[in-house]
Amino acid sequence: MAPGMGGSPPGRRRPGDFVPQRNEEPAGELDLEKLEQQSRDMMELHMLNRDNAEFRENSGGFLDLSYNGRVYEDVQVVRMFPFSRPDEYLSVRESGDQAAEIGVIENLPRDFDGPGEEAVRHQLALRYFLPAIRKIYNVRQEMGCVYFDVETDYGRCQFAFRSNSNAVTRISESRVMIQDLDNNCFEIPDIRKLTAGEQKKLDVYLT
Amino acid sequence: MNLKFQLTEEQLHNIGISQEDIWYCVPYDLSEKGVFVRDSYVVVTAEELFVTADSRVRRRIKLAGCQVQCRTLVNNGLLALRQESGRWETLVRFSMKHLVRFSYLARGAQMLAEGRMEKVESLEYEPVCPVCGRVLFGTRECSYCSGHGRFSYRLWVLCRPYIKSFVLLILLMLAGSLSSLIDPKVQQQFIDGALVNRSGGTPQILWFVLVMLGLTILNILLSVASKWYSTWLGSTIAADLRRRLFYKLQTLSLSYIEDRKPGELMNRISQDTNSVRRFMEMAFSTSVTQFMTMAAAIVYMCIINWKFALCAVVFAPIGFFVATRAMEFVGNLFRRWFRANDRLNSRLQDVLSGISVVKTYGREKQEADIFADMSDDYTKQVIHRDTCLDILFPTVVYIIGMGTYLLVYTGGIQVLNGVMTPGVLMQLLTYAGMIYRPLQQLASFPRQWSEVRISVERMYDILDVENEDSACRGTEKPELTGQVDFSHVYFGYKSYEPVLNNVNLSVKPGEMIGLVGASGTGKTTLINLLMGLYKVDSGKLLLDGTDINDIDGEYLHGQVGVVLQETFLFNGTIRENISFARPDATLEEIVMAARMANAHDFICRLQNGYDTYIGDRGYTLSGGERQRIAIARAVLNKPRILILDEATSNLDTESEFLIQKALERLQKNCTTFAIAHRLSTLRDADRLVVIHDHEIAEVGSHEELMKQKGIYYGLVTAQLEMSAVET
Structure with missing residues (x-):
């Protein structure tokens, strides 16, 4: 089933639906060979670049990929190292739950350019939502909960987390992540750029 | 969980429907570019789906034959839709705040698109109180909105079965503070009656010593009795709570329990009940006795001379002001220290339980270094906390006690002028001491009060959860054949x-x-x-x-x-x-x-x-x-x-x-x-x-x-x- 719910009922699938394509082939005699192929594939990285692959944004706002003479519709782009290497080692996968990897973009700005790079970037922006906190207006603690009112690069917002949880974590010396009760994530790219007062408000909850 | 938000008249008018036509109405909070937006909704009627932004309709789609999906991405989600023979397209984006709602909406809309006129309902609780915006921890009712008296009501419910014991305890305490109040009066009579004009003889001194001895013994007995009694009461109430919590946890659904860390639930049973016990034992018994003594001492001083009473307490408000202002600061000191402590302990546990891995990969040196750093941090926090506390609390105590100087000065002059006897001055100074001691203790009372308050909240968080979110809560016992x-x-x-x-x-x-x-x-x-x-x-x-x-x-x-x-x-x-x-x-x-x-x-x-x-x-x-x-x-x-x-x-x-x-x-x-x-x-x-x-x-x-x-x-x-x- 697709990574969501309310999808197609059984028997009403159409090509391009969010179903791994290899599942549509009748499973059967070739299985062992297929497994061996799969185990061989596990040891190989297919590097995608402007010479062998072309990304295009389709009319629905999702991403299509032509690679090795095949067109993959609605592919997903997944960051392998979302924090440390956001533009490198991007895994391009078929759509669906147990989607297979088509290939890897080792370095997006180096290996792609123009509309292709744009389309991939747009897809990444859609998939990864991580507002960066620019300013902390107010922090209020009440009955085991901490309420933040902040300005992010995507606008002002309010969120809350439990005061006794590990909601605020340091992922490097200066970079801090906050996860709220709804599982939204916020980033503070450089905690040293906040004012002393703001840092102090945050410091209490920092693990 | 609410899947049908109320729209304003204007919004309804713009869409051209009435509130009754709406099957689902859910807000979304991100624009296509990811900017936070307000007042934007996805509205589903029996036949159509509308996307509105700023009370205007942006999209209008006939549902029949469509496919609707709620897709979970990283820290956000999107509602995707495919019209018959079309492609998948993004309708709206939303943060995790609305993800659950949209997953229900997508399922509901998909059913309608297939012609199944069934309504999807969410049994989940709202994560946030719709009225005041405070977080709800698995309870249906917002403890804040249901009334400020909620906490005292809970405390009352908790104590109600023990009301007789409480009355007895308070009587014991009252007797204790009365007996300590008599002391200065006896002293005054002894000084003024026997010592000052040298009128008394050995029998008077002996008599005084005996009375003092008797009073002291009575005092000790009363205080031991009330201490013991409050300990018993605190432990009994805590045991009762523990039993109720454990029983409740067993009856709760697995999904509730799995949602929480095992450590958290364990803490609620062991630590939170303990903090109630501590409060009953320490804070309640001492504070009540001290408070009663203090009140009585002030009254007594007023009877003797109200001006002196005023002298004694004139600096107390300043001390209290400093203490309350420092409260948040002190709380944060403790919080930082707790965190350092947690870090240290969890690292220790982590490494010790994985010691074989550490050894096989030869990482002993690195692990030792990391641990040393954490240990240094912990030490720093402890020193910082204790230094601050050691400066702060004596200061507060000193400020509150400054009234003594005023008292000695004005009282001394009055004694020299012959307006007051030395015995009365002595008595007044002892009463003043009786006021200061509890005041100093009361300065830490808010902290203990807030601690027990949070503990009670946390426990009722579990006790208040309604069991209905797990299956088989019925009463029927049908003969089962295995169908x-x-x-x-x-x-x-x-x-x-x-x-x-x-x-x-x-x-x-x-x-x-x-x-x-x-x-x-x-x-x-x-x-x-x-x-x-x-x-x-x-x-x-x-x-x-x-x-x-x-x-x-x-x-x-x-x-x-x-x-x-x-x-x-x-x-x-x-x-x-x-x-x-x-x-x-x-x-x-x-x-x-x-x-x-x-x-x-x-x-x-x-x-x-x-x-x-x-x-x-x-x-x-x-x-x-x-x-x-x-x-x-x-x-x-x-x-x-x-x-x-x-x-x-x-x-x-x-x-x-x-x-x-x-x-x-x-x-x-x-x-x-x-x-x-x-x-x-x-x-x-x-x-x-x-x-x-x-x-x-x-x-x-x-x-x-x-x-x-x-x-x-x-x-x-x-x-x-x-x-x-x-x-």
Whole structure:
């Protein structure tokens, strides 16, 4: 089933639906060979670049990929190292739950350019939502909960987390992540750029 | 959870519908570029879907023939839609705040698009109070909005059964403070009557010493009695709370418990009840006594001379002001220290439990360095905290006590002028001391008060949870024959991540069903539903025609036998473990059950037979032996429905065969659901159900499915070829 719910009922699938394509082939005699192929594939990285692959944004706002003479519709782009290497080692996968990897973009700005790079970037922006906190207006603690009112690069917002949880974590010396009760994530790219007062408000909850 | 937000008249007018037409109305909070937006909704009516932004309609789509999906991305989600013969497109984006709502909306809209006029309802609670915006922890009612008196009401409910004891305790305390108030009066009479004008003789001094001695003994007795009594009261109330919490936790649904860290729940039972005990013992008893003494002392001083009373307390407000202002600062000091402590401990635990890994990779030096850094940080926090506290509290105490100087100065002048006797001045100074001591203590009272307040909140957080979010809370006890019907069952542990989609299956009594499919497709989830551990999100699960939600939980579990892959055995003897579900089983029944599970022989070989004690998680037994005991435990219950989740995976083929034969005999009377990756285990199943992509893909007997050459056929040939390769 697709990574969501309310999808197609059984028997009403159409090509391009969010179903791994290899599942549509009748499973059967070739299985062992297929497994061996799969185990061989596990040891190989297919590097995608402007010479062998072309990304295009389709009319629905999702991403299509032509690679090795095949067109993959609605592919997903997944960051392998979302924090440390956001533009490198991007895994391009078929759509669906147990989607297979088509290939890897080792370095997006180096290996792609123009509309292709744009389309991939747009897809990444859609998939990864991580507002960066620019300013902390107010922090209020009440009955085991901490309420933040902040300005992010995507606008002002309010969120809350439990005061006794590990909601605020340091992922490097200066970079801090906050996860709220709804599982939204916020980033503070450089905690040293906040004012002393703001840092102090945050410091209490920092693990 | 609310799936139908109220729109304003203007918004309704712009869409051109009335509130009654709305099936679902859910807000979204991100624009296409990810900027936070407000007042934007997705509205679903019986036939159409609208996307509004700033009360204007942006999109209008006819639902019929569409497909609607809620897709979970990283820290956000999107609603995707595909019109007939079109492509998937993004309708709106939203943060995780609205993800759950949209997953319900997508399911509801999809049903409407297929022409099923059923309404999806969410049983989940709102995470945030819709009125005041405060976070709700698994409760339906906002403890803030339901009234400020809520906490005192809870405290009252907590103490009500002990009201007599409280009255007695307060009387004891009152007597204690009265006896300490008499002291200065006696002193004054002694000084002014016997010492100052040298009128008294030895008898007066002796008499005074005796009275003082008597008063002191009375004082000690009273204070010991009230201390002991408040300790008893605090411990009793805490024990009562612990018992209630533990009972409540046992009755709560698994989903509630799994949502929380085990440590958190343990803390609530052990630490929070303890903080109530501490409060009752320390804060309550001392504070009440001190407060009463203080009040009485002030009254007494006022009677003697109100101006002096004023002198004594004039600096107290300043001291209190400083203390309350410092409260937040002190709280943060403690919080930082707690965090450093947590970090240190969890690192320690982490490394110690993984010490073999550390050693095999030769990382001792690095780990030691990291630990040293953390330890330094901890030390710094402790020093910082203690330095601050050591400066702050004496300062506050000093400020409050400054009234003494005023008192000595004005009182001294009055004594010199002959307006006041030295004895009265002495008495006043002693009373002033009586005021300061409690005042200093009261300065720490708010902290203790807020601590117990939070603890009570946290405990009631559990006690207040309504049990209805778990299945089988009913009272019906239907005669079960083993008939099981799944009808349009949808389920996900998180409502936005479906694990089972539209499961329809009817099982006859006595049938053996083999569940087949890749890992993570929902086989175990299906049997979890059957055991009544979770409630289905939508659709119905019927046992002999009765909705599983209406069946009495204890009754149901008495009819279902379960053997899971991960066999959990309790600390105790083998006999106790086998008879866990039915402690009243006879020895013969226990032995028969063990024989059926092929466990009898190995148990007999043990020195202590059935009385062998098995330690933590049955540690001393092998995997196969544990599994056999678990099977015996399930069989003993004479279940109507038997669930085997990889129940024989740890056994050799021979034992598996023997157990299967024994189970076959048992299965004549009960419906069996078996999960196994080793497909040969399921060859005797009446029907095999293949679960694929969270849906039932194939149903039929082994022969039928082999002919069908579908997924099952693929799995079987793959396993056969694999074993051919191995041999």
